[in-house]
Amino acid sequence: MLKKGNKLYSILTGSCPKCHEESMYKVKNPYLLGSIFSMHDKCSHCGTRYKIEPSFFYGAMYVSYAVGIAFAVAAFVIAFLILGAGLVNTFITIVATLIVFLPVIIRLSRNIWINLFIHYDPRAAAR
Numbered sequence: 001m002l003k004k005g006n007k008l009y010s011i012l013t014g015s016c017p018k019c020h021e022e023s024m025y026k027v028k029n030p031y032l033l034g035s036i037f038s039m040h041d042k043c044s045h046c047g048t049r050y051k052i053e054p055s056f057f058y059g060a061m062y063v064s065y066a067v068g069i070a071f072a073v074a075a076f077v078i079a080f081l082i083l084g085a086g087l088v089n090t091f092i093t094i095v096a097t098l099i100v101f102l103p104v105i106i107r108l109s110r111n112i113w114i115n116l117f118i119h120y121d122p123r124a125a126a127r
């Protein structure tokens with residue numbers, strides 16, 4: 001299911017949205033917080049510039065809101081509905097989940113944001 005050419009591949013792996021050949025990030029691990037925002041300027045495989053315009057990735061904040069809600073809902077379903085935790089414990093679980101997964105949420109949001117604007121191009125991948 002997760003193959004190059006599928007948008008999900010670029011979103012989940014953080015690879016170039018146009019050719020899916022290499023990572024947009026200098027350091028792949030989002031939990032190395034010092035370099036969480038450091039990205040390559042452009043793809044060395046197809047030459048796509050990631051920062052389409054100045055402050056392009058500020059828009060990812062809108063996406064991170066939605067992604068954060070998704071994580072919070074997942075935490076709620078698991079803690080409250082499946083494990084039967086009380087409301088206070090469920091709240092603590094949701095907050096902890098959002099903190100622990102924040103680096104992942106930030107990266108996912110950037111990946112989704114750039115994939116809204118740049119689409120996969122098989123010719124760029126073949127170059």
Ligand SMILES: [Zn+2]
Pocket residue numbers: 016017018019020021022043044045046047048124
């Ligand atoms: Zn590329």
